[in-house]
Amino acid sequence: MLQKSSFVLLLFVSVLSSVIFAAELVPLPTSLKVDAKKVQLGKKLFLDPILSKDKKFSCMTCHNLLHNGADNSAYTKGIDEKKGHFNVPTVYNAVYNFRQFWDGRAKNLKEQALNPIINPVEMGNSMPVVLRDLKKNKEYSALFEALYDDGITEDNLAEVLAEFEKALITPNSPFDRYLNGDINALNKYEIEGYRLFKTKGCISCHNGINIGANLYNKFGIYKDADSEELGRYNTTHREEDKYVFKVPSLRNVALTAPYMHDGRAKTLEDAVNIMTKYQLGRPMKKDDLLHIVEFLNTLTGELPEIVKDIDVQHQ
Ligand code: HEC
């Protein structure tokens, strides 16, 4: 009897949560209002190794815009072969993340933009050197002066990089087309996967316009996830923030293997399996899990026009 009533309660809660959260999955707009000149300058800088100490790393080295806006290794090597602390997240749709970085330590794209340049395991540079090199470059001097009275400054550099990243949205995924009313954009297995995504509770953490990236959560709620990184704790030093990370966006997730902040999951199937154990605390039937994976495969959008002329040599 008790079991039956708790089952009914569970059913009620999951139906209720799917109704509440369903409304929160919204399609991406096809474009965002941006300043075209700043975008072009930001793009040039994003692709230019001038920002790194050894002049070998551009943002594109780790965030491949011709593919997934990230790379496909667990940890990317930065300058002098130094190993990073985190799996590279995609820059696509990052404008919709409520905070930047796995532990959310940057408020927005502008606040994030200079970090990789001075990060000793990424581009290994220092701001005075970057500004000096850019000022020595006649083309950059002219481009910045055309946009800003004060020309090349830290703030202006961060602003143009962030403006370019605002243009990196990937609309028209099959799922977005489905949300926009094209009921044939998903097949019946994918629709079943979407239903399970809601009823099994994935949507309670992965929701909003980016299907994630709008809240923090502990990684390892039902089971210790053996994470080496402490997450939010590094910023807040509050005990309850240990192992708390930004819930990642699931947009384009089919392209961004491996998964988790440390790249521990090689495939989407592995990733969903980890979620059922650590975040939901209950096993899932193999068929259900595979339908959810099919649904996740429908979240791949179209690359924006702005990246289409990028030369493969930048890869
Ligand atoms: C050596 C590889 C590397 C380079 C070069 C690099 N990044 Fe990253 N990027 C990363 C890694 C790793 C993370 C995750 C770090 C973390 O969460 O602490 C990241 C995170 C980000 C994020 C946050 C995304 C999110 O979902 O939280 C943005 C935005 C970003 N990088 C933009 C840039 C820009 C702009 C540049 C060039 C100025 C750049 N990156 C250069 C590896 C790199």
Ligand code: HEC
């Ligand atoms: C209680 C919150 C919560 C629930 C419920 C949840 N997730 Fe997650 N999910 C997270 C967090 C937090 C991470 C990041 C873990 C880390 O630190 O590496 C994550 C990571 C992921 C990733 C890896 C993304 C990447 O880019 O590395 C996938 C895929 C994923 N979740 C899918 C799902 C699916 C499918 C479900 C339902 C079966 C689900 N999640 C349920 C919080 C949750």
